[in-house]
Amino acid sequence: MVKARQWILAKKATDLPTFEGSDPNFKLxxxxxxxxxxxxxxxxxxxLSNDPAQRGWISTEADPLRLYLPPVKExxxxxARGLCEIVESKSSKHSKGDIVFANCGWSEYAVVPASQCQPAPDLGNGMSRTLYLSAFGTTAMTAYFGLTEVAQITKDDIVVISGAAGATGSMCVQLAKKLVGCKKVIGIAGTDDKCKWVEKLGADICLNYKSSSFAEDFRKETPGPEGFANVYFDNVGxxxxxxxxxxxxxYGRIAACGAIANYNSTSDKATGIKNWFEVIQMRLQIKGFIVMDYLKDAPKATEILKNMHKEGKLEIEGGEHVVETKFEDIPKTWLLLFNGSNQGKLITQLK
Known part of the structure; x- marks a missing residue:
């Protein structure tokens, strides 16, 4: 018998989740x-992988019938998914000491089905295994399939990417510019430093949405009609x-990937859409997607990403925000997702 500390969901969240105080959402x-x-x-x-989508799994308004994964039960x-070391194996396909990608949750140890674990062997060339969570992981797959399959971008497109300094957005910038060669890539991020990094990744311009002139600046970068955006990869709503x-x-295309602007708001406080008529008059196509719909083609996408890296077209430096974390501080690190402090993929490294 193994004893394990666990962060459990004590009660579902209505706004920014808590892990301290008399009535927290998470309890150790x-x-x-x-x-x-x-x-x-x-x-x-x-x-541990930290993903904005996790917030939806603990919402008081989450309808199990409409979620793509079962919600977390109180x-x-x-x-959570993570890179894990096998402590004990009852499977002929995995050995003690191997590293696997597994649904481990916020648990010090976990018992998991071997069939649901993917091997994560050493990548070689001094590359960190954390790349399985970032540049070669689910967020990279989300960027690849969202752009190529959902938005079907071409080299003639002007592409806008929100959350461009995040895990998925930063990959979108590089794929749009360096893989497809889009005519113009406009990033949107939350600080001037992040915008500079996004431009280093390949964006033609990156705009700080916290700037007082953001709306005006964005209109100048999309002057129309030839300068209007053909594709919008939406991470924020x-x-x-x-x-x-x-x-x-x-006939512009919008790939709806995330809505982090409203993840910590109940529906009565969420920011809504005022310009819906634009969908009609401009004949816009809006398509929501979940990366799980495309995972059968993940090996092909992974090879493309690895080849980009070999050719020097994929920048991984600065694309991960790895935070050394004591087990008792796991929720604290996860909450960094919602204050805009992380650049690239936010990863918890357990001490």
Missing amino acids: VEKDLPEPKEDELLVKPIY GTPMH GEILDLVMTRMAR
């Missing part, structure tokens, strides 16, 4: 884990989506 507990059965693994998380560990809709070209 210790539990006895069952022994792994046949074709199961006992794993110890080393790195009294159970917070869901809210007021930025509303503005971008007014600068989309006729």
